[in-house]
Amino acid sequence: MTDPVLSAEKVSRSFGPIQVLFDIDFDLCPGEVHALIGENGAGKSTMMKILGGYLDPTGGGLRMDGKPVSFADHRQAEAAGVIMIHQEFNLALQLTVEQNMFLGRELTRGPFLDHAAMQAESRRLLEALNCPLDPRLRISEISVPNRQMVEIARAMGRNAKVLIMDEPTAVLTGRETEILLDQIDRLRANGTAILYTSHKLDEIARIADRITVLRDGHLVAHASAADMTPDQMAEAMVGRELSDLFPEKNVAQTETVLEVENLTVPGHVRNASFTLRRGEVLGVAGLVGAGRTELMEGVVGLRNATGTVRVMGKPLPGGSVLAAREAGLVYLTEDRKDKGLLLGKSLRENLTLLALDKFTKVRIDKAAEDRALTKAFTDFDIRAGDREMHAGNLSGGNQQKLLLAKTMLADPDIVIIDEPTRGIDIGTKQQIYQFISRLAAEGKSVIVVSSELTEVMGLANRVMVMGRGYIAGELEGDAITENAILQLAMKKQDEEAVPA
């Protein structure tokens, strides 16, 4: 193996009195993908930030090409060819793709910007990623997976020697992930050193050459990827053997609790009809852009829609989230950071926001809110260092649990959960799956929208597959297979164009 281009020696890091990394050795070699895995809070992010120049180690040090190096900030690291792609995008929403890709290193001709050259270069980099986006679009106008592609294209445009990728596929669909992994293969062949993190362990098995596992800030395993199965990775991460990820499925009752008839969400979904029974878990699968989220937002009144939605037989007035909530129907967004939680507000305020009227006569009963928070901590196993901390300071998994707790406080009969486990670790995933199963057992009904097929297959009694803008078909019981879902999702898409 070649010599490492960037290596960390006995790196430690503390925040105040709390140590989060303990003497970690880690290196990145040219032409190699080194996966760094661990549960949320294991210290992956801190490790990546130290390598990328965002944080200083409090112990140990870095070497670049064998020589000791200390990055003053991430700009210096980038100048040295070490580029980190963040999970939270670093893109200016109101600027175009091209402007973002060249932000801070604009090409000029004389005193003027050379738009033609920048556009051509942007196009080239994006096409290399199989992502034929118009560079003149604003970031706010493009989808989340495309934003991820722009981030990656931008890093490639900067001729990275070392690329640090923080969960790049968390928001991508299976096909998009495949394109990205192919691209990483190409980068590896060109001699780039790549640090890769993901919660999707089969992805790790597919792409990584070497694997390092962190747990609670300690390096607990280091092996060649060929020597580690996904199950072994998971066990190393959580420190014990994982029992079956998905709980036993319940049997749905016969009573229909939700009927959606001919729902059309202009520009996204046309004439969708489906029903949901008491105690049922309905999985909704489909490619990104199929209109799954838009359909569900239309159902609960977050989007303008025509058609009928009946809850327990009673029609719901359109356009009112409050009316849906009062009828017992709630929607849990896929975008917990922008639409789900107030990151700069306390846990308590977040918890009760949806069901605030239950805590209010004229005054808000803060004692009751506090009791609700204590109960949520127990019921949903939310781990917070401090009751008064802001929701933004929670780890992703705990944020998701807080969002669940917030939603359940409204005491709904029907819960629509969009991407229940996006970007959270396997231990928390298991808890959330158990929670969904328990809801169904208690006689509530759940719709799970997910891009992870295993999740849909593992949880749902019935799976509804969406093509581009409408329901392509349903599968029940033993008919739910990966192959059947994919066939439904792809078939319709090729036959018909985007709905009006």
Place this chain on the structure above:
Amino acid sequence: MVATRGIDALVVLPFESEPLTSPVQAVAEQGIWVTVVDRGLTVEGIEDLYVAGDNSGFGQLAGEYFVENLDEGDNIVVFRGIPTTIDNERVDAFTAALDGSGINILDMQHGNWNRDDSFTVMQDFLSRFDDIDAVWASDDDMAIGVLAAIEQADRQDEMWVVGGAGMKEIIGRIRDGDPQLPANVSYPPAQISTAIELTALGLVSDTPVSGRFIIGSQLITPENAEQFYFEDSPF
């Protein structure tokens, strides 16, 4: 901009002299008659006609009234307007008139020709000074604020107030012999109409009307107040 409308004469009261000088100069250079009212331009000789109130006389008349009606050692406070040339001319002339009289000016603050500001400043003067014999409010809007503050502190018998500009309400009270308001200083507010009349005259006749016309300030007392009271004025 104005000149494109094809006018023959311009009557202008520059709120601030400096910024308006060159545009007005441009108008004058097209051969259009220019009359400037009250505030002079910074370059001399642009205008055909200058009509102005006598601001120095305004301050001087008030100052002389204070000297006549107060004794050596008496205390007064002074309200200034918005910081401008006019205000400076008035206040300089006022303090010059007081020179050597032995009257103490306790403090001067800006009431900004505004009732609310003057009310506040007078409240603070009343808290700060136990002995005030008279107030030069220099403007009737400020005088109204000052009077309200004095009334609130119940010190009406202790001091009188001289305003300025001949506001209807104040002139009415002088005419009726209000002991708190013994006098006022004004130059006729009809300055602009005078200026327009003179301008029109300059355009239609051969009478030489160009030059400077300074309208003298006058002291208004209960004796002559009636002739300064204009029922229909909004001021």
Place this chain on the structure above:
Amino acid sequence: MTDATTTTPPRRMRLNLNVLGPLLAMVALIIIGATLNLSFLSAENLTNVAARSAFIGIIAVGMTFVITAGGIDLSVGAMAAFVAGVMIMVMNSLVPVMGAGVPLVLVGMAVALVVGIAAGLLNGVLISKVGIEAFIVTLGTMGIYRSLVTWLADGGTLSLDFALRGVYRPVYYDGILGLSWPIIVFAIVAIIGELAMRHTAFGRHCAAIGANEQVATYSAVKVARVRMATYAVLGMLVGLATIMYVPRLGSASGNTGVLWELEAIAAVIIGGTVLKGGFGRVWGTVVGVLILSLIGNILNLASIVSPYLNGAIQGVIVILAVVLQRERWSTTWKTWSPRAGSTRWSFFPSKASL
């Protein structure tokens, strides 16, 4: 679960310092004032300062809600002048019908409240229903109200009927227990405002909308309605402030309420409310208003600085307050990304290794 309830002392202390900031500034000003001039601490002077704070103060309490919900209202000064103008004209015109008595004063008060609410609702509808930027809408209505009052007054001053002034005068100058009515009304408005901000769903919803409108929408908050309500409440408070203002001098003109909007906004920000929205505190606004009034009062009482520089001193204080505020946000919430180890994640009982 025990570690979930433990608190981290350093963060607490930082917060406390921030909470105390405006209060410390006010105490410092009071000490400076008392040192410079003994009459500063007289009951007369302190009531004067409190009473003159009342107009801006009542408006600033309403402004706190508007800003907390992510909005702004530049029209309040002009609106106050307009409300005062309409109120005076209506009252004057009704003197021959109703006579100059208490009933007519009550009618005038009702007119002020109704006109204020209507003006606020107009802003609110244009902003939350039509969807125009708050800055632009209220910049527009500011111009409209300012022109209207100048027009109503024919460029001069609208004065309240002399007989009515006598009846109405006590509303500004009298009071109970040595406190004049403006102070009492300001105090009541401030207390209700503080309760509403901290202890009602309305206050919580304002903060949620200002922090992240989308989250509020997804959490079943009626965003448009709450936003409209903040402007309507502000309009009503402008009406209330006008009710206290008119009896002071009994007049209104094109100069009434000039720059009140900026003073109110400055007071809100000095008090610790975030200009971008998402966090507001009414008691801070009250302190902010008092700080601004105290600066003017001290400068009048002491005349140590050229009066030309009064504005500069106020400006420095406003900027200092905002700098402090920025410090706070950068220390408490922007550092969340490295997930400081206080939320150490040990999900399952961990063995030492595999």
